[in-house]
Amino acid sequence: MRFLCAIITLLLLSLPAAAAEEQQAAPSPQESTWNTTVGEVEKLRDHTKAEAATTLRNITQERQEMERELKALRAEKQSRSNNYESLLKRFEELTQEKQALDTELDSQQDSMRLIEGAVRTSAKQLRKRALNSPATAEHPGRLGELDRLLDADRFPGLESIQVLTGIWFREMAASGEVRTGKNLCVAPDGGSREGTVTRMGTLGAFFTDNDGHTAFLRSSAEGRLEIVSGDFAGAVDAAESFATGKVGAAPLDFSGGEVFKRFGDESSFMVSILSGGALVWPILLVGLIGFALASERFFTLSRIRTCPDCKMGTALEWALKGDLKRCASCLGDKGNTPTCRVLKHVILHSGGTLVSMEKGLQESILQEVPKLERFLPTINILAAVAPLLGLLGTVTGMIGTFQVITIFGTGDARMMSGGISEALITTQLGLAVAVPLTLMHHFLERKVDRMVSDMEEKGTTLVARIIASEKGE
DSSP: OHHHHHHHHHHHHHHHHHHHHHHHHOOOHHHHHHHHHHHHHHHHHHHHHHHHHHHHHHHHHHHHHHHHHHHHHHHHHHHHHHHHHHHHHHHHHHHHHHHHHHHHHHHHHHHHHHHHHHHHHHHHHHHHHHHHOGGGGGSTTHHHHHHHHTOTTSOOOHHHHHHHHHHHHHHHHHTTOEEEEEEEEEOTTSOEEEEEEEEETTTEEEEEOTTOOEEEEEEOTTSOEEEOOSOSTTHHHHHHHHHTTSOSOOOOOTTTTHHHHHHHOTTHHHHHHHTTOTTHHHHHHHHHHHHHHHHHHHHHHHHOOOOOHHHHHHHHHHHHHTOHHHHHHHHOSSOSOHHHHHHHHHHHTTTSOHHHHHHHHHHHHHHHHHHHTTTHHHHHHHHHHHHHHHHHHHHHHHHHHHHHHHHHTTSOHHHHHHHHHHHHHHHHHHHHHHHHHHHHHHHHHHHHHHHHHHHHHHHHHHHHHHHHHHHTO
């Protein structure tokens, strides 16, 4: 476009010079037409110049606007760059602050875990104490509050610590009180009885009904007071004398009724055994099966008699005389003597050679041995499995103990005693099953060996007598 404008401009500049030369010569119609054309061209040139000037102004104006926009964009770029640098710097500062906060959080989490462990340990101790405290019956809601403190999914906050502290203070205050009042207690038959409850601090309490009968109380698992049946060393009579005002001193049950229960409850042994955990059951099952099989073997083998010497002597005399029918009839047709059955089996092979009779003897012994050794391998295996189960219980108990140590530390030996007790009880029970089973297996095995030796000895003697009879010796 610019190139076209330049050509037109040169053409227009050259036209006036040519027209002037022609005017100097001689004007004509053509010259008039030419002059008219020149005038139009000049108008066109002027118009084109005007448009070019307008276009130039527009271009200049647009260029100025674009320069302003470019300047604004550069300023915005610079602003954003400055903002980016500022944000990057802030990001680095926040990253460093986050790292510092993470470090502080880790440190505080250790402290929080330590506090949580201390609170739960204290709550567990207090719950165990509250279960044995007669004051719990006066505040039955404390067990529920302590259970919430022991909830592993709930972090014990400041409110929980205040609740725990309050319960401890109330328990300490109750430990110095001697309080008497009417209350409902759980009777030994499961019913409720109303009477006077005298609480001696938190060490013990006793119950006096309307007839003046006195009994000691102990706390149940629900926090209620249970009447303990029985007496121990005249403690109930002494408490009754205190309740009636005859004496000024009252006996205290430091165990919370556990002494009465231990001496009066016949199932205390099983209760202590069952505290060994879940592995107690397979050990008891192994022991039950082992002792049942051993008893069956004792009963069966005790009914088996060896061939009497008198009968054996008579049979050998008939065999030496060559009268095997009388020899067989002397041994009997049937009975519970495997030796006689073996000897009769030898007599059936007496028509053959020495080798056939010896094979018959061995065959008959092999037929009798499995009957005699029945269940003995099983008893031996059960005797070996029982201590292994006890060892497994020891491992699980110690794992539980170390888990308790991991969570609550080693500050409270009573919390670790549960796993240790489980380990020792399972070990004791496993050995208690294994030792008698091993001794019984050894005794039964020796008894079977003696029977087999007796069969071999008398069978060999009978074979020798039959051979001697056939040779006429």
